[in-house]
Each structure stands twice: as C-alpha cells, then as structure tokens.
Amino acid sequence: METITTHEAKTHLSRYLAEVEEGKEFIIARGKTPVAKLVPLSPAEQRPRPKVGEHLGPVIEIPDSAFAPLTEEELKEWGL
Numbered sequence: 698m699e700t701i702t703t704h705e706a707k708t709h710l711s712r713y714l715a716e717v718e719e720g721k722e723f724i725i726a727r728g729k730t731p732v733a734k735l736v737p738l739s740p741a742e743q744r745p746r747p748k749v750g751e752h753l754g755p756v757i758e759i760p761d762s763a764f765a766p767l768t769e770e771e772l773k774e775w776g777l
Contacts, residue, residue, distance in 0.1 A: 700726050701713070701726070703725060713735060717736065720737060722736045723735040
C-alpha cells in the first residue's frame with residue numbers, strides 16, 4: 698500500500714481515484730503521520746471492454762412487414 702501526502706492527494710485526486718477503482722489502496726499522510734486510508738467502496742469489478750460492433754443487448758427481430766411498401770391509404774394518412 699502506497700503512502701501519499703495530502704498535497705499529492707489534492708493535486709492528483711482524479712488519478713488516485715482511478716487507481717482506487719482498479720483496486721489499489723493508498724494511505725494519506727499529513728507530513729509523516731498517516732491520517733486516512735483511500736480504499737474502494739466495493740471490490741474492483743473487472744468487466745471486459747466490449748469490442749467495436751459487439752452486440753451487448755438482446756437481439757432485435759424486425760419483421761419483413763416493416764420493409765413492405767405503404768398502401769395507398771397509409772400514404773394518404775401521411776400526406777404523401
């Protein structure tokens with residue numbers, strides 16, 4: 698576990714939070730005296746990043762009727 702000063706913690710908080718999200722822990726010290734511990738609230742969740750074009754949700758089925766031409770009546774309803 699790495700010890701950092703309060704100045705380092707304030708200056709680089711975003712970076713330290715990103716590391717904490719990955720599971721790393723830090724001791725924050727005022728001078729040489731440890732005063733706090735920066736730890737993740739829950740265990741680090743290692744989710745693989747999806748690949749480009751990878752489908753993550755349920756498959757959507759589009760019926761063939763969705764591609765059928767509009768009838769004369771439907772065209773009139775749309776003002777076409």
